[in-house]
Amino acid sequence: MPVPSILRPIVSVQREDIDTRAIVHALTDGRTDVGALVTFTGLCRDEAGRLEALELEHYPGMAEAELTRIGEEAIGRFALLGLAIVHRYGRMEPSDQIVLVAATSSHRQAAFDGANFVMDYLKTSAPFWKKEHGRDGTEGGWVAARDADDTARLRWKQD
Amino acid sequence: MPVPSILRPIVSVQREDIDTRAIVHALTDGRTDVGALVTFTGLCRDEAGRLEALELEHYPGMAEAELTRIGEEAIGRFALLGLAIVHRYGRMEPSDQIVLVAATSSHRQAAFDGANFVMDYLKTSAPFWKKEHGRDGTEGGWVAARDADDTARLRWKQD
Amino acid sequence: MTRLVYFAWVRERIGKSEEDLDLPASVETVGDLLAHLRTLGEEYEAALEFPDAIRVAINQEHAERHERIAGAREIGLFPPMTGG
Amino acid sequence: MTRLVYFAWVRERIGKSEEDLDLPASVETVGDLLAHLRTLGEEYEAALEFPDAIRVAINQEHAERHERIAGAREIGLFPPMTGG
Numbered sequence: 001m002p003v004p005s006i007l008r009p010i011v012s013v014q015r016e017d018i019d020t021r022a023i024v025h026a027l028t029d030g031r032t033d034v035g036a037l038v039t040f041t042g043l044c045r046d047e048a049g050r051l052e053a054l055e056l057e058h059y060p061g062m063a064e065a066e067l068t069r070i071g072e073e074a075i076g077r078f079a080l081l082g083l084a085i086v087h088r089y090g091r092m093e094p095s096d097q098i099v100l101v102a103a104t105s106s107h108r109q110a111a112f113d114g115a116n117f118v119m120d121y122l123k124t125s126a127p128f129w130k131k132e133h134g135r136d137g138t139e140g141g142w143v144a145a146r147d148a149d150d151t152a153r154l155r156w157k158q159d
Numbered sequence: 160m161p162v163p164s165i166l167r168p169i170v171s172v173q174r175e176d177i178d179t180r181a182i183v184h185a186l187t188d189g190r191t192d193v194g195a196l197v198t199f200t201g202l203c204r205d206e207a208g209r210l211e212a213l214e215l216e217h218y219p220g221m222a223e224a225e226l227t228r229i230g231e232e233a234i235g236r237f238a239l240l241g242l243a244i245v246h247r248y249g250r251m252e253p254s255d256q257i258v259l260v261a262a263t264s265s266h267r268q269a270a271f272d273g274a275n276f277v278m279d280y281l282k283t284s285a286p287f288w289k290k291e292h293g294r295d296g297t298e299g300g301w302v303a304a305r306d307a308d309d310t311a312r313l314r315w316k317q318d
Numbered sequence: 319m320t321r322l323v324y325f326a327w328v329r330e331r332i333g334k335s336e337e338d339l340d341l342p343a344s345v346e347t348v349g350d351l352l353a354h355l356r357t358l359g360e361e362y363e364a365a366l367e368f369p370d371a372i373r374v375a376i377n378q379e380h381a382e383r384h385e386r387i388a389g390a391r392e393i394g395l396f397p398p399m400t401g402g
Numbered sequence: 403m404t405r406l407v408y409f410a411w412v413r414e415r416i417g418k419s420e421e422d423l424d425l426p427a428s429v430e431t432v433g434d435l436l437a438h439l440r441t442l443g444e445e446y447e448a449a450l451e452f453p454d455a456i457r458v459a460i461n462q463e464h465a466e467r468h469e470r471i472a473g474a475r476e477i478g479l480f481p482p483m484t485g486g
Contacts, residue, residue, distance in 0.1 A: 285402070288399065
């Protein structure tokens with residue numbers, strides 16, 4: 001039996017905007033075995049006009065390592081054919097892209113589940129922190145972690 | 160209380176290739192309330208080299224109507240901020256795009272669920288049929304409906 | 319006259335993609351229609367030999383076997399769908 | 403010497419983003435480290451007043467309170483994460 005090749009996720013932690021088209025091309029070009037592609041893009045909201053900008057801080061080195069760990073687990077668990085995780089840091093304004101997860105698979109549910117799984121783990125274990133800047137000039141403080149994110153992660157626990 | 164405006168999905172049934180970038184722009188440009196975008200793209204596989212092409216037949220008129228019905232249900236059910244469904248017909252070769260579903264929402268799970276729901280319903284109720292053409296020159300016949308697709312649809316049943 | 323439209327292998331077996339038919343008054347439901355069509359010739363017999371595998375739409379909306387076809391402008395017959 | 407790195411409001415309250423510390427031999431676990439840091443001044447006290455809200459990474463991997471820090475090159479302290 002052939003040894004399965006070890007597929008590594010494409011991971012990038014970057015200040016510049018995310019080029020979704022280039023990432024999708026990297027995952028699909030020249031491939032005739034990919035039947036499904038799911039992308040998730042997280043965007044900066046203005047919180048009903050309250051927010052001027054978000055500032056994203058990260059732990060350099062650990063951020064890349066943690067996204068790679070999450071990505072490798074997702075590839076193995078859902079038998080993905082390809083996976084990319086791109087997360088930005090720095091200042092984001094409303095409608096800016098913050099994060100992209102793109103997953104490919106033979107059949108559709110694996111790509112959906114793979115991307116969803118990555119987002120749930122990313123939210124609670126990738127070392128990024130958001131600080132809000134209000135439109136009234138105030139520094140709105142650090143966004144608090146949500147219990148709902150911990151709950152979302154728990155649904156992937158295996159017995 | 161303001162009456163909520165009735166949001167209609169963008170629906171297209173077309174022979175030409177799908178311009179995902181244009182669809183995503185239509186759903187997100189100038190919006191500061193969108194926090195999540197999920198896209199699903201279904202691609203033509205070569206079935207381990209066996210397949211030369213797929214021919215997609217559809218029921219003109221009913222295909223658009225059915226995709227619109229499915230889309231409206233998804234928008235209401237998951238409180239989506241936007242939804243687009245694009246399905247091609249005609250001849251597709253391996254790696255060609257067949258279908259795109261793009262959903263936007265404030266928070267991530269709604270966009271994932273909305274796109275997933277649309278695909279499950281589309282598979283079993285949108286009037287499209289696939290015929291295979293083999294690389295050995297044979298007309299491989301019509302693809303049979305999968306019980307798994309009916310099962311996938313059942314998970315959205317509400318009590 | 320009622321317009322009948324056929325798709326995929328139903329179309330191939332019947333040998334045409336559409337036709338206008340005068341349906342007898344006794345054909346009241348979708349189920350009646352399927353039984354009636356099977357009397358029209360062996361190509362219909364071949365297309366409809368497994369009636370459970372046939373889906374029907376009245377005026378471009380999915381219809382169950384018990385639904386009445388009175389007033390239908392267009393009735394579509396086709397196999398289970400395989401899009402996506 | 404062990405390198406300590408701080409992020410988000412932990413960094414802001416301590417007033418620096420990193421420092422090298424000589425840790426006493428009695429500081430054996432992550433839990434010991436948090437207790438020790440709180441003795442270093444009121445800025446540390448303020449940063450660590452709710453120890454349950456602090457996450458710790460040893461050599462850039464998440465670490466629980468009971469884990470030993472012997473041999474750690476870099477220890478990170480930060481609040482619960484809010485990326486994505």
